[in-house]
Amino acid sequence: MTALRVVAGLAIVFVASYAAAQSGADRRRSGYQDMGEALQKMQDDDTANPGMLFVQLGSQAWSKPAGAADKSCADCHGAAASMKGAAVRYPAIPKGADVPMDLEGRINLCRTENQKAERLPPESRELLALEAYVAHQSRGMPVAPPVDPRLGAFRDQGAEIYRRRQGQLNLSCAICHDDNAGKKLAGVTIPEAHPTGYPIYRLEWQGLGSLKRRLRNCLVGIRAEAYAYDAPEYVMLELFLMDRARGMTFEAPGVRP
Amino acid sequence: MANVLVNAPKTAKRGAVVEIKALILHPMETGFRSGTNGQFIPRNIVERFTATWNDAEIFSMDMSPAISANPFVSFFAVAAESGTIRLRWTGDQDFAVEEQVAIAVE
Amino acid sequence: MDRRRFLAGTAAIAVLPFDRASATPEAMAEAIKKVVGDSAVTEGRVRLDMPPLIENGNTVPVLVSVESPMTVADHVKAIHVFNEKNPQPNVFSARLSARNGKASVGTRIKLGDSQKIVAIAETSDGRFWSASADVIVTLAACLEEST
Numbered sequence: 001m002t003a004l005r006v007v008a009g010l011a012i013v014f015v016a017s018y019a020a021a022q023s024g025a026d027r028r029r030s031g032y033q034d035m036g037e038a039l040q041k042m043q044d045d046d047t048a049n050p051g052m053l054f055v056q057l058g059s060q061a062w063s064k065p066a067g068a069a070d071k072s073c074a075d076c077h078g079a080a081a082s083m084k085g086a087a088v089r090y091p092a093i094p095k096g097a098d099v100p101m102d103l104e105g106r107i108n109l110c111r112t113e114n115q116k117a118e119r120l121p122p123e124s125r126e127l128l129a130l131e132a133y134v135a136h137q138s139r140g141m142p143v144a145p146p147v148d149p150r151l152g153a154f155r156d157q158g159a160e161i162y163r164r165r166q167g168q169l170n171l172s173c174a175i176c177h178d179d180n181a182g183k184k185l186a187g188v189t190i191p192e193a194h195p196t197g198y199p200i201y202r203l204e205w206q207g208l209g210s211l212k213r214r215l216r217n218c219l220v221g222i223r224a225e226a227y228a229y230d231a232p233e234y235v236m237l238e239l240f241l242m243d244r245a246r247g248m249t250f251e252a253p254g255v256r257p
Numbered sequence: 258m259a260n261v262l263v264n265a266p267k268t269a270k271r272g273a274v275v276e277i278k279a280l281i282l283h284p285m286e287t288g289f290r291s292g293t294n295g296q297f298i299p300r301n302i303v304e305r306f307t308a309t310w311n312d313a314e315i316f317s318m319d320m321s322p323a324i325s326a327n328p329f330v331s332f333f334a335v336a337a338e339s340g341t342i343r344l345r346w347t348g349d350q351d352f353a354v355e356e357q358v359a360i361a362v363e
Numbered sequence: 364m365d366r367r368r369f370l371a372g373t374a375a376i377a378v379l380p381f382d383r384a385s386a387t388p389e390a391m392a393e394a395i396k397k398v399v400g401d402s403a404v405t406e407g408r409v410r411l412d413m414p415p416l417i418e419n420g421n422t423v424p425v426l427v428s429v430e431s432p433m434t435v436a437d438h439v440k441a442i443h444v445f446n447e448k449n450p451q452p453n454v455f456s457a458r459l460s461a462r463n464g465k466a467s468v469g470t471r472i473k474l475g476d477s478q479k480i481v482a483i484a485e486t487s488d489g490r491f492w493s494a495s496a497d498v499i500v501t502l503a504a505c506l507e508e509s510t
Contacts, residue, residue: 035418036414036416036418037414038414038424039418041424042422042424045278046262046264047262047263047264047278047279047280048278048280048329050280050326050327050329050422052262052280053260053262053280053281053282053327056260056262057260057282186501186502187501187502188418188501188502203418203419203421203422204419204421204507205507206284206285206325206326206327206421206422207326207327217507220507257418257419274463274464274465278469287450287473289450310462313462315460315462315463316457316458316459316462316463317457317458318455318456318457318458318468318470319455319456319457320455321451321453321454321455322449322450322451322473323446323449323451323453323454323455323472323473323474324454324455324470324471324472324473325421325422325423325470325471325472325473326421326422328470328471329469329470329471330468330469330470331426331467331468331469331470332457332459332463332467332468332469333463333464333465333466333467334462334463334464335461335462335463335464337462
């Protein structure tokens with residue numbers, strides 16, 4: 001298995017099978033549309049979508065008091081419906097801050113500032129569960145990054161990273177996800193990389209994971225060194241990707257192969 | 258931390274065939290893998306899933322390590338009488354979780 | 364590590380009590396024989412629904428349905444699923460009765476490689492029915508670090 005995977009990982013074969021037949025004015029495709037019927041059904045059915053297990057965990061965490069303040073998310077925000085629209089806006093610059101944060105950064109800001117609790121570690125079950133629960137409130141809404149001139153410079157840096165060749169394979173995000181999207185990399189269709197379903201239940205992970213984890217997988221895939229977990233590059237990339245996906249339907253928790 | 262999602266109708270006509278779907282958070286570690294440190298990861302799976310309707314067993318499944326993480330099971334049952342459908346998962350490392358749903362049959 | 368310790372380590376691996384080798388078509392046939400004994404297995408009445416091209420072998424939806432009136436007199440007693448290339452040939456065994464009304468069981472399985480999957484149903488008259496599927500498992504491209 002491991003040997004096969006290494007071979008699959010190294011054998012970067014761009015099979016020319018580009019599905020040119022796309023219709024409509026908006027030609028952007030969510031990774032959802034590239035999946036087979038079985039996986040689409042898995043995402044669509046709330047008792048079949050394993051991401052919903054984490055949404056349920058998140059709903060429990062939402063009303064659990066934490067930190068020196070002994071306050072729960074619900075104590076300030078009430079029902080989680082108040083979070084509707086948050087996930088389709090982020091990354092954004094929260095009140096009082098001067099740099100953009102992604103949704104998990106924003107959740108951790110609430111932990112340290114309001115709950116007087118410790119930050120939840122990246123990719124920890126509780127952080128992912130809360131993120132999934134908050135993101136789930138925006139399911140079905142169009143991706144809608146905020147109009148905030150302060151974000152421009154960060155987004156431009158994200159765009160620059162997206163187009164920058166990196167790693168031993170000397171590939172940029174754009175080479176796969178713009179120039180070759182829809183073609184095959186090993187046996188898999190290269191998606192257009194729209195972050196419409198995060199956090200996602202990735203079958204490869206057998207668990208829920210963040211966009212950051214997915215970006216790290218991509219970086220490892222091109223044999224580049226992944227940025228540190230708290231590096232600003234991830235937020236910049238996400239700002240760019242969310243703007244690129246503006247108007248697309250938000251699907252969290254998505255299911256992906 | 259047990260975390261289960263069950264989908265069964267709350268009401269059904271007598272004699273109707275209803276679908277029951279259940280999903281549970283569980284790693285289903287196969288016992289055939291090593292961790293990144295090279296150390297063997299011991300098997301940790303759900304071995305058995307059983308369903309009862311008013312305490313009479315209506316379905317069971319013996320699972321192997323080939324069942325995916327966060328196991329999903331769907332099956333059917335005849336709605337014979339009102340009562341409780343009880344689902345139970347047991348497995349390695351003394352894993353035992355029970356979840357019940359009520360169903361009204363008219 | 365010195366040579367002696369290395370050798371000791373190799374010896375320990377050699378006597379590990381479990382077999383890490385993969386199941387084989389022969390192992391699958393043996394596992395099936397354990398279930399059906401000397402009875403004949405007839406192809407038919409069983410439907411095995413799986414996607415023919417599997418996008419990730421970690422979670423493969425499987426639905427096994429059997430044509431049966433599911434009455435007390437005539438029903439499906441058990442559904443078994445086997446594979447030929449995972450570490451073990453058994454996937455699951457489900458027990459059913461007339462209480463199920465419909466002989467249909469769904470779950471998700473792991474498949475390490477492209478292979479043949481066999482589903483066998485045992486009916487209340489003691490007969491065995493089967494269906495099989497050949498599936499192709501594609502391998503994911505960009506994976507986690509250090510696996």
